[in-house]
Amino acid sequence: MPYYKDISYREAGKFEETRFEKIHNVVFKSSDYASLIVAHEIAKLIKEKQKKEEYCVLGLATGSSPIKVYEELVRLHNEEDLSFVNVVTFNLDEYYPMDKNDMQSYHYFMHQHLFDHIDILPENIHIPDGTVKQEDLHQYCIDYELKINSFGGLDFQLLGIGRTGHIGFNEPGSHYNSVTRSITLDHLTRSDAASSFLGIDNVPKRAITMGIGTIKKASRIVIMAWGHKKAEIVKETIEGSISATIPATYLQNHTNTTFILDKEASEELTRIKTPWLVGPCRWNEKLKSKAIVWLSHQVQKPILKLTEKDYNDNGMSSLLAEEGASYDLNIKMFNTLQHTITGWPGGKPNADDTNRPERNVPHKKRVLILSPHPDDDVISMGGTFHRLVEQGHTVHIAYQTSGNIAVSDEETIKYAEVIQTIQPEGQKAVDILRSLKEKQKDAIDTIEVRNLKGLIRRGESLGATRFLGLPDAYVQFLDLPFYETGTAKKNPYTEEDITILVKLIKKIKPHQIYAAGDLADPHGTHKVCLDILFKALERLKEEEFMKDCWVWLYRGAWHEWDIHDIEMAVPLSPDEVLKKRKAIFFHQSQKDGVMFQGDDSREFWVRAEERNQQTAKKYHQLGLADYAAIEAFKRYHF
Template sequence: MSTEIRYNTSNSNNTGPYYKDITYREAGKFEETRFEKIHNVIFKSSDYASVIIANEIAQLIKEKQARQEHCVLGLATGSSPIKVYDELVRLHKEEGLSFANVVTFNLDEYYPMDKSNVQSYHYFMYEHLFDHVDILPENIHIPDGTVLQQNLHQYCIDYELKINSFGGLDFQLLGIGRTGHIGFNEPGSHYNSVTRSITLDHLTRSDAAPSFFGIENVPKKAITMGIGTIKKAKRIVIMAWGHKKAEIVKETIEGKITSDVPASYLQRHNNTTFVLDKEAANELTRIKTPWLVGPCRWTDKVKNKAIIWLSQKVQKPILKLTDKDYNDYGMSGLLAEEGSSYELNIRMFNTLQHTITGWPGGKPNADDTYRPERNTPHKKRILILSPHPDDDVISMGGTFLRLIEQEHTVHVAYQTSGNIAVSDAEAMKYAEVIRNMTPDKDKEEISSIIMELKKKQERAIDAIEVRNLKGLIRRGESYGATRFLGLPDAYVHFLNLPFYETGTVKKKPYGKEDKNILLKLIKKVKPHQIYAAGDLADPHGTHKVCLDILFDVLKQLKEEEFMKDCWVWLYRGAWQEWDIHDIEMAVPLSPDEVLKKRKAIFFHQSQKDGVMFQGDDSREFWVRAEERNQQTAQRYHKLGLAEYEAIEAFRRYHF
């Protein structure tokens, strides 16, 4: 059932009301949201959700213009609002939306932080919004990260008074941090706190570390609007995108109000909407375990998810689950439909059993009715796409080896150069080796690279020559790994997609050139299988961009004859793993194969011992991959299936 909800965006005191014409759609009946204390809407795509938010803001601006009033916006920074700002800029340039009556107050800024620093929120706002619209410079207010320490307290008071002088915020746009912070109001912030300086939580700094090339470079303090300032806004929209936000979204929406989760204070605001994508909503009770909320629609997917959840919850193998277990955990409706736990258990056990295969390319001359892959053609053309030059072996090294050994024609394509992840020290080591082996008459170029590295300032962008050297380092490591696995060099492709080549963590939007490079390769290989990274949790977003490029290319190619026989399998492993109910092909690895996979990863020496972009997981990539593969095998075993050393997991993408 689908219901439409129209939001009254009048302020809490019912003075100066205004209404928007934007309508959100929310799936489900009221009882399905009975655990939820903040209104929320869920969208399939964060991009689409961002457009909806931008349209609400635009409508408010126009309504205020019609009444010749200022429109006072509280604005957020970070990755969450970028698409909102992109759409507002488009509305200005293409549809004439004026910002002449708009007054903005930004939530926060690092401290200390110079305005010209590319990591400053001042720089961010001008880059993404203010430089592209007709807002008056005097109407822009961003906390100043250069204020002297002795003047900071008074500066914060003045910032608060300035907001009040405009009658408070008409609309506040928020993101949410994994600590539950809104603005930089970290755990412990008081409900009535105002604009002030604050010490940042370690997790907040860890999340920001990739942009700063290491947590040691992230400021320890910030200036932020307070909870009390934010809650006075007449309308609040808070965004959350991606699976990393799912846990804190659940705590905020369903948990108790507590200073440990500052965003939970929004439960007391009468005009707040949480706007989520599917991944950020995954932990909400009505999404994760809808059978605990009330009657639910028992599709095959929901059945599978529920039975696996029940088995894990009561810590019994699937075949030992009883009618009582089903009834005790909200699944009596499923029993009423199916008749008995016995039949349900057998069906689920067989479903899981059929995902396991030692033949990821299909088993020749075998009945493939219950196998995850087709048995024909016996020898397939296979294309493995690796966003960075090591994702292939980290995430599916055992399957990669198995495909080669089973005599399929395997190609691997490294979508980006990966140069930004090579440290200056590593590059210097290689450069000095090259210089010592180069005749004096030819040393000029390599000497200039060494000089560039020596004079490079902290966090400066690498010169093109340095980036080329770092790319060559990653390329050499990739050849080492693929040769170890037995893949001929002729089947190794380095795409160097242009979107990546900025020399900084921030990448360009992908475009036609990126898509054409990948399209040309796929048309050349004409694969029966494509393996691609579905692990979207990498700290700097390259995996998602690479996957989006693939999806766009698949749309272009879907009418090609060879694509009718092409299946796409998504792998994970570097930062997360598929849930058991999502796995459609599970490839077991022997102890020897686990060891070979580890050795293949070791060829990527520049990514060992203090890798630059490891996120909040301090383990080396080979350790993460090994432990995740072993945990997947253990989960299968606890459900009652055979015990394997490790399992690599895949989910099929239907295009």
């Protein structure tokens, strides 16, 4: 019987087989907890093999998905005496060409996150070699395959999934019987890796990878996916037909594969997104809202025009049976959505707040806006920011990280040259210019260069906040230590990061906290900053002032809350849209070819505007007022 039937998975996550799904999957509330479960399955297998005095042969993955798994395995080794002496590992892939000591190499990654911290024998570690000569590469791949076979194949294969549906680096078009080989990387795959390489131009175009056939021979396969960016490909892999265009679908034919998902990565699965199409539902208020918004979109009618036939024809007859006439249900839902809309994000003074998203007292609130990077505030909630200032609230803005890594060397040279012109006798500008012009590939910026890059972003932030009417005294730059590595890879947050935020919140005693709730990357800066906030709130929850503190989450430039999740919608007039755009323009270092563009070529102000306009359009299609744009928020209850 496959291991995934073990009761621990069924209890730990959300598991329910449906007629739509062709790969077993378990959904967890958080990627961190899911990673612990996976790590403990691996540990259990290692111990079982030790008792039999056998090798435990692991296929290992890299990237952001398995990081927490490796952290837990290291902890089990250090604190619970888990030994890896009997473990043999084979890594899935490596960029080509790639030096082992390059910070972007998977050799470097694996030693940094796992191998340097456990007692595995060096001769038992196998990672594709990105330095093999071109003429020797074919034979090298054959030998790698033979080496796996010499150990009897893989006992356990850990996988992530790329947005092209690749596993390992088996890109679309890979054959289901393919073996270890060199391969050309898809543009989307290279785009997703661009931030680690400080630009897509630096990402190798080729790689060495285990084949689909090699992976499928593993006795047990666990494939992990975190964040909403993976949701579409997860659905296609689990529910779609087997196809070479999505190589991960080949796992449908493997008898012992489990997809491990967090909530965001699972959100497109039929049983998660539209459970009423799967079978009987337990209709709570949240699910009702989700279903009716979906139905309105599905039949392309405003909510108030939905009929009983619309409900019955789209799998929602049980909702009518529970609620009664569609007329009453439609009005109830329309009013729920209407009550999310407010032009007073801090609460409207002397107004009935029974059906408003925010309280009307105190009339003048202390507000803390947390911005992970020095531009997330204006990109994600610039209009609301301006409203809060304009309506007389005491607004504080805290930039959690310096954002220095996102300033290009070319931009920094321009500033250093200005400094040199103003202070021709000064040595600092000379040193900075020399450092940047002599900088080698993958070199970490000097402290002086990083400081200047941080100051550039500070200046841009102050320009934007002044434009929105906020005095400098209410702007804080926290420079959280976890971020200050000088590289795209950040350190885990520590007690120092939490303490900095705790002190700030205790000082301000806010009635409102606005924070970035974008969870696209579980190891990205937004997620880490949010985790630090959650830890701070946990520490502070018994404080008297916290009883009057509400936390509102906004999302970043790439993604918006679903309509049924929105609890406060702040409409913007055309003039306010323009003011928000101008505030974003102050962040000149992040304009015109920003370093971490992702696969979206639009500038941040365009993304933000179009996202806000799209939200307003969705509200209007549901039958509500027609606004130029809407910024959206979801309340976090701690």
